[in-house]
Amino acid sequence: MFIQPVDYLLVAWFLLAAVSTAYVAWDQFRNNPEPAVMKWGFILVTLYLGPVGLLHYVLADKEPRPNTHEEFVRPLWKQGIGSTIHCVAGDATGIIIAAVITAVAGLPMWLDIIVEYVAGFAVGLFVFQALFMKNMMGGSYWQNVRNSFMPEFISMNAMMAGMAPVMAILMMGRDMRAMWPGEMLFWGVMAFGIGVGFAVAYPFNVWLVSKELKHGLMTARSGDQKGTAAGGQESSKKTAHESEARHAQHASRHASASHGNHQHGTKLPPALAPTRTQLATMAAFTLIMLAGGYAFPFTLVNMGLSAHDVGRSIMAPGMIMTFDTPADAMKDMAAVDPRDVGFEAPAGAHGASVLEPRMEGDVKVFDLTASVIRWTILPGVTVDAYAYNNQVPGPTLRVTEGDRVRINVRNELPESTTVHWHGLILPNEMDGPAMITQKPIEPGQSYSYEYTVGQRGTYFYHTHDHVDRQQALGLYGALIIDPKDPADAIPADAEYMVQLQEWIKRDWLTFPSMPMEGALPNYFTINGKSFPATETVRMKVGQTLKVRFIGSNTTAIHPMHIHGGPFEVVAVDGETLAQTARYLADTVNIAPGQRYDVLWQARKPGKWLIHCHISHHTTNNNVETDGGGGLMVVIDVAGGQTG
Template sequence: MKTKTIFFALGILALILSACASATQPDIAMPMNNNDAPMMTVTPGSMMAENPEAAHMMEPITAPNVQPATESTGGHPLEFREENGIKIFDLTTKAVQWEILDGVTVTAYTYNGTVPGPMIRVTEGDLVRIIVKNELPDPTTIHWHGVEVPNAMDGVPGVTQDPIQPGETFTYEFTAKPAGSFMYHSHFEGDVQVGAGLYAPFIIDSKEPEANPPAVDKVLMISEVRMTDGQTYAAMPMGGMEPNYFTINGKSFPATETITVKKGDLVRLRLMGIGQFIHPMHLHGMPFKITATDGHPVPEAAQLTKDTISVAPGERYNIEFIATETGQWMLHCHILHHTTNDNVEPGGLMLMINVVE
């Protein structure tokens, strides 16, 4: 009994002493300013153990024997052959080393070795066959985003088809409709594979020639990627996976294309949000009209005149303007962190429109 009482008294004394100490000493556990705050960073891959379901999202993009890309730009029209009135396109999914910027090369999953993949451009009503050979280390499928395909061609793994396994080939076939600006992209682990580069434009021209065709007609696919310690990650809006590079057609400024047009030209830009973030794209100098949304034409009386258009993931906007003013005009995202390369400005989602006499 006596021993217990002594220990109890000593315990009370210790509590009193520690309370006094904390009252008289500065609270060294609290940072004095932001610079002293402990760095809270999340390393990609660190959440894998906590959530095995998320493991595929957090792993770097890798493949055996990844070679440098043989092309330096993507999104160019894909050649096709015709058999019995069917336009036949060949796509191969494969990993390459893709330069997004001088000195910055990512490991990309691609269609035919470029980011974006090659543009499929056909006319409304065309019968189209696309033969896909999967040379990735992972299964894949293709979804024809916005194109009105038969259900069995929709590319949703486990729903409309089995995934195309590594080494396998799958054939998609459908009638191209309606006319408009569309995309094709992976639908297998899309959060990883699309961010890794498996996306491309799919343009369906209308049967009737345009009354007022633009002098310049460009597709601009907007995306993001994360590079950490030489490893590539598919960027996504979650802790540790935010992008630090932002790309237009697979390139970050100043590696983005400069679009040169003549004064008086009608210019059409087909903005496509294929990444996982919203990008309010702002054009300097000249307002534009929104002439199509998600591939569908906007009646002239309903065409908004704007200088900034938010392009959300999956959306497409055709914008058109007459290049009335000469000079170097910038098109850029107005979330200004998105105009940086690994936090250094300028970079990312910027490109120049050079209007000449």
């Protein structure tokens, strides 16, 4: 599933890598006179580096014309590429195998990169150097291990010095799908890390080849290939003999360099032959590079975490993450995984619909299911939300003072949850805070809340497990308690409920909005919709509208204002104000968790706004549409004369 724009690039890259690898494999075994070990080296590196590996093959190793390979590969820069190819093919293969195993095993990143180094060095030394190069190097297997140890140590240190920080920082960066081998991004990061490692190791391999401490590119021809002319261009006997002589000279040079003494550069003049001091200095320098490459990620990311800890989390752009950011914080701040969406609500669906209870004896029973859905907040703009009963806000529970209620909550989220009944007086075990009054409701489990309603007014319910994440993603709903005595009701001709919410939608993903860097919201909703998709309240001049403001949001205090004249504040946090305590206002600050009931008179005909007075909150992604956006509702009053 394509979750981020980079996923499309990765697919394109992998296709190019497959085509490039297929071509290199075909051409190596059909046309190119390289030993088998180098053929496989180029194939593996092209598999890892895609078109970059193909470029190296064509420019440095692919025989341009028949019988020209010896001369073509002679330049030192090409020999250095051959040596690096051989190094990367072995070392990277070991590193990749180790990376997969450590990720599946759940090892922390700091241990992961150590295991990767050991595995890469072992495969490079014992397999690709001592074993696969045995025929060229001469001597016994263990002699080759000893002779190859120091060159392989220098080369591996340099490669891992470049590769380790790249992998650690990118894997533990914003998109931590990169930590899991089941994700495309894991392989993309591995490929990029190998590319950086190749670039860092290359100059060291050039030096090693120049000192005849490592093999570069070679030519291996079968009997019928030797001296073969390139059709029409080298058809003369002279050219054929020259080509054969070049090959013989090249083969002789490599044969002499293939024995154990080659490992010490004894064929070079004394002034050019490597000394023990030079070798020790190079080894020490690359070891310092390696230590720096390992240490640097510890200053930026939490190296104590594993792929299991972070759970393929994706952080919002601009979110600050440091070396001590806990895994639980990352998962709480992470985007909703689109693959968890189990229901896509119709674009015109509305939330907060009244849920009718069923009766079991004298108990009113409600069923709530928490799940992941896709919800339209604006035409063309959807969010991946946590929802009760497939709607945002969750269904409105409307009961009467004195009712006995039972609410069965089923959890179909990818994480645990609970429900809190905000502001209610009830038995402690029914209150809902996870780990405080109850065990969390795990995925696939259910829990029943049962209590007698002893209050009246405007209340709401919301999650109380990972609250900053789950409530911000939509787990809330209104709980309206009508008075047992109808005479205690606050009369009005119409009623409208305003449940506030903030959202952050970036890079196709939905993140929980939070008052922190990178998590500030860019969309705002009333009852799950942003203006101009919010409902229009229709009234007539002279009628009274009761507006129930509910601070179901989690981020901001919203100064809610109604045009067309002041309103009367008649209830606060579910408590009806005495007549002498009521007051007129045109703006009330609705903080998270607060509720205000206000009465507004339709004095004049026309279209009057209910809106937040923070201007940014009346935009959609900072854009005004049809006069505004976000936290705006139109009251359309008909009748009478304008004036």
